[in-house]
Amino acid sequence: MKIGLFDSGIGGISVLKKLTYLNGAHYIYIADTDRAPYGIKTPEMLESFVFQFMKFFEHKNVDEIFAACNTTDSIIIEKGLKFDIKYHSIVKAGVCASKSKNVGVIGTNVTIKNETYKKQLEKLDKRVYQKSAQLFVSLVEEGIFYGRMVEAIANFYLNSFKKTNIEELILGCTHFPFLKGIISRVLPNVKIIDPAEELSKEIAVDKSRRPFVEFYVTGDIKDFERKLKRINFRVPHVVHKLKVERLKVGNSEKANIANWNVRSG
Ligand code: DGL
Helix, strand or coil, rough: EEEEEEEECCCHHHHHHHHHHHHHCCEEEEHHHHHCCCCCHHHHHHHHHHHHHHHHHHHHCEEEECCCCCCHHHHHHHHCCHHHHHHHHHHHHHHHHEEEECEEEEEEEHHCCCCCCHHHHHCCCCEEEEEECCHHHHHHHCCCCCCHHHHHHHHHHHHHHHCCCCCCEEEEEECCCHHHHHHHHHHCEEEECCCCHHHHHHHCCCCCCEEEEEECCCCCHHHHHHHHHHCCCCCCCEEECCCCCHCCCHHHHHHHHCCCCCEEE
C-alpha cells in the first residue's frame, strides 16, 4: 500500500511517525519547504498547492492520503474540495477527539482565520476559544524546542487561555506536537489533544513489513536531512529533490508529469 502525505516542512512528521508505527506501508511525503510557511499564504495559493500534490500522488499511484497539514486541510474543508484518491482529514479527526465542553484551539493564521475547528466544534455544542500561534511553526522548523525564547513565545500565545475555563487544547497544526512539553507546562491543567492520535486510528494496522518513506523536498535537501536527524527520525527513508516548477505542471500538460525532475539526496 502507498500512503501520501504533504506539509510545508517537518510538521507532518508528527503524523507520519504515528502511521509508520501502525502500518509498514510505502510512504510518500512531500515537504514543501521552498514555499513554507503555509499559515501566511492566501487560500488561492494553498488550493493550487493541494491540486499540484494530488497530481503528483496520482502519478505515484498513491492509494490513500492522510492529511499532515491542518492549514491545507482547512482550505480543503472550507472550499469543499474533492479528490479521486481517498483523503483522511486531520481537522475532522481533531474534532472527533474532543471530549469536553470548553475547548481551546491553536493553529496557523489561515486555520484560525477560517475558523474550521471552531465551526465544527460549535456544531457539537461546544464553547471554543481559538488563537493563532504562527511563530511556533518557525521555532519547530529551526529546531528550537525549548529554552527561554520558546517559553516567552508560548506564554505570549497561551496566557490568554488561562482566563478561560478550557479543559482541552487542540494542537491544530502538525508542527505543534513538537512543542507539547512547553505547551503543557504553560497550561498544566489542560488536556492536550494531538489530532494525529485520532487520525492514526483510520489506518489499517499491518505490521507484516517495515515501513519505508520517500521524502520529496522542494527546498534544500541537505537542510531537510539535518532536520530529520535533529528530530531523531529513524524510519528507513530516502530524500529526493522535487522542483517546484515541476509541480506547477498544468492540467492540460498531464503528460509532462512523467518528466518530473526528481533526484536522490
Ligand atoms: N504544519 C502545517 C499545519 O498543520 C503548516 C504550518 C505552516 O507552514 O504554517 O497547519
